[in-house]
Amino acid sequence: MARYIFITGGVVSSLGKGLMAASLAALLQARGYRVRIRKFDPYLNVDPGTMSPHQHGEVYVTDDGAETDLDLGHYERFTGVASRQSDNITSGRIYKTIIERERRGDYLGATVQVIPHVTDAIKAFAQADxxxxxxxxxxxxxxxxxxxxxxxVEAIRQLRNDLGRNQSVSVHLTLVPYIAAAGELKTKPTQHSVRELASLGVHADVIVCRSEKPLPASDRAKIALFCNVPASSVIPALDAKTIYGVPLQYHAEGLDxxxxxxxxxxxxxxPDxxxxxxxxxxxxxPEGEVTIGVVGKYMGVPDAYKSLTEALTHxxxxxxxxxxxRWLDAELFEHGDEAEITAVLEPxxxxxxxxxxxxxGSEGKIAGVKFARERNVPFFGICLGMQMACIEGVRAGGITDASTTEFGPTEEPVVGMITEWMTSEGLQKREEGGDMGGTMRLGAYTAKLGGNSVVSSIYGSDEISERHRHRYEVNTAYKPVLEQGGLxxxxMSPDGSLPEIVERPDHPWFVGVQFHPELKSKPFEPxxxxxxxxxxxxxxxxLV
Known part of the structure; x- marks a missing residue:
């Protein structure tokens, strides 16, 4: 029977619960244990699929097509365990499921309440699979x-009782702020946070303390005294030089x-x-360094490209x-002349x-593609980036008004909305103007690679499986124009109808992919x- 570790946070958000959970799981793995990590999100969205990257960061997609919280990316990158739809739940999804059951009459006329119906649904999610x-x-x-x-929190209180002794542990992550004017770390916020958790019926067994400064033994002892845990169970958590050093740092402090x-x-x-x-x-x-220019549109939100950032690090x-x-705002390229664009991209x-x-920002992205093509600079286009590369290729072939129907009606639709495609579950259909959430080509799909292509040599295979998240596809009617221009x-998809990868064999490195390879990259398996x-x-x- 699986044991459960419940991870909560106090004082403020963004302390790094996801990273701590991923690091702890990696340490348990290093001791030979089999682990899985799950995320409970309290917001009322059914999933983050329709949420703005400016608010929520990236949407992480699993093999089975779930749009999930970006913390699941941390989980996969640190453990190598592929996340599933059953690993992320939101309040919205829970309430949606309960209301659907109530409308069907599944509750046999009973009054539907938070306790037991909502908490039972949360517990069932935690224990599934x-x-x-x-x-x-x-x-x-x-x-x-x-x-x-x-x-x-009420659900994990109940679940801890249901599981019995030695089957669950509560780990609480808090902030120990440093007050510069006083020159001291203050433990009172942690004490209050642990007390708040205890007032809800959950006792913290291990307390992880994020702080800017080293946590003195006297402060650890004070937290232990007031929070009713051994001093050894108060774990300091300082900033690390790299997130991939965090498992080592937590082990050194005794978390596992x-x-x-x-x-x-x-x-x-x-552990090994x-x-x-x-x-x-x-x-x-490192033994050297390179500079990569990312020409995008969500430049003000680092988490919007979290998996991409990590994959480049890998x-x-x-x-x-x-x-x-170098994060380059594509909109700025739309208003600059060629000399200004060259000055930014040349380094x-x-x-x-x-x-x-x-x-x-689309025209700015196309300008970035054009620069890379003409100057023989390595280019990588991902999803919309591949589509922009195809539009740029068609324009270079003389069709100057080439565009995509995503941006409105066009007489030269190099990219168009996909309305149906085959999956393992059968034919999937979408209608323009339908619901936004969950209506894209989502999850892992197989692609067949050309036998003598650049990408087949990179993968070392002629068949791959990669994760998708998009509504639009490159129009194969423009294949002759693109090939004449060298793209x-x-x-291709197994049935040959959907382009998955484009490349320029005569270029030093020019690849565009319709999928998101960053979602499957790991530090130990780039x-x-x-x-x-x-x-x-x-x-x-x-060469520069």
């Missing part, structure tokens, strides 16, 4: 005391040992952390170089145009496309 696991880590979004998260002790499990050996030591060494001791790890990312060793939605379709792209950027850096 946990066969053959040693530990299930459940992260509760938000901050303890928020009205939105109360049903989730204290969690196992709270379960009553004897710890008689050290060789993998993380090698990764940290490669990140902190490409650097594979090549033992530091990757400097770049590689140009990447990421995914996104909407017309804003070839090197990856995605081959990102590893190859950064390798090309290294070669470019020697």
């Amino acid at each position: 946990t066969e053959d696991l040693d530990f299930v880590l459940c992260e509760i979004g938000g901050t303890v005391g928020d009205i939105e998260s109360l049903p989730f 040992v204290e969690v196992l002790k709270a379960f009553g499990i004897d710890v008689d050996s050290a 952390l060789t993998r993380w030591e090698e990764i940290e060494d490669r990140v902190l001791n 490409g650097g790890i594979a090549n033992r170089v530091k990757v400097n990312i 770049m060793h590689g140009i990447l145009v990421p995914g996104g939605f909407g017309e804003r 070839v379709f090197s990856g 995605h081959p496309l990102f590893a190859s792209f950064i390798e090309a950027a290294v070669r470019q850096s020697r």
Whole structure:
């Protein structure tokens, strides 16, 4: 039977619960345990699929087509365990399910209430699909005391009673702020946060304390005294030089040992952390560096491209170089002349145009594609980035008004809305003007690669499976124009109807993909496309 670790946060948000959960799971894995991490999100959206990147950051997509919280990306990158739809739940999805059941009459006329109906649904989610696991880590979004998260905290209180002794542990992450005027760390916010959690019926077994300054033994002892835990169960958490050093840092402070002790499990050996030591060494001791220009539209929100940022770092790890990312607002390129664009892009060793939605900044992205094509700079287009590369290719072939129907009616629809496609579950259909949420081509799809293509040599295979999230597809009617200009379709859907990859064989490195390879990249297993792209950027850096 799986044991449960419930992870809550207090004082303020954005302390790093997801990273802590991922690091703890990695440490348990390093001890030979089988783990899975789940995220409970208190917001009323059914999923983050329709939420703005400016508010929520990126939407992380799983193989089975779920649009989920970006923390699931941390989970996968640190454990290598592929996330599933059953690993992320929101208040909105729970209430939607309960209301649908009530309308069907499933509750046989009973009054539907938060307790027991909502809490039972949360508990059922936590316990679903946990066969053959040693530990299930459940992260509760938000901050303890928020009205939105109360049903989730109540559910884990009940679940801890249901599971019995030694089957669950509560880990609470709090802030120990440093007051510069007083020159002191203050433990009172942590004491209040733990007390708030206890007032809801959940006792914290391990307390993780985020702070700017080292936490003195006297402060650890004070927190332990007032929060009713051993001093060894108060774990300091300072900023690390790299997020991939966080598992090592938490192990050094004893987090994994204290969690196992709270379960009553004897710890008689050290975990094998060789993998993380090698990764940290490669990140902190690079043998060179490259600069990648990312021409996008969500420049003010670092989390909007979280997986992309990490995948570029992984490409650097594979090549033992530091990757400097220059975030370039595509809108600025729309108003600049060629000389200004050249001045910005010329120092770049590689140009990447990421995914996104909407017309804003599109001409700037096309300008970035054109620069990379004409100047032989390594180029990587992802999702919308591939579509912009195709539009630029058709325009270069003489069809100057080539565009996409995503931006409005056009007489030259190089990219158009996909209305139906085949999946393992049968034919999927979409209608323009229908619901926005969950209506894209989502999740893992197979692609066939050309036998002598650049991408087949990069993958070392002629068949791949990658994750998608988009509504529009490149129109194969423009294939002759593109091929005449040197841009070839090197990856197609198995039935040959949907372009998945384009490339320029006569270019140093020019690849566009309809999917999101960044979602499957890991520090210990960099995605081959990102590893190859950064390798090309290294070669470019020697020419500049």
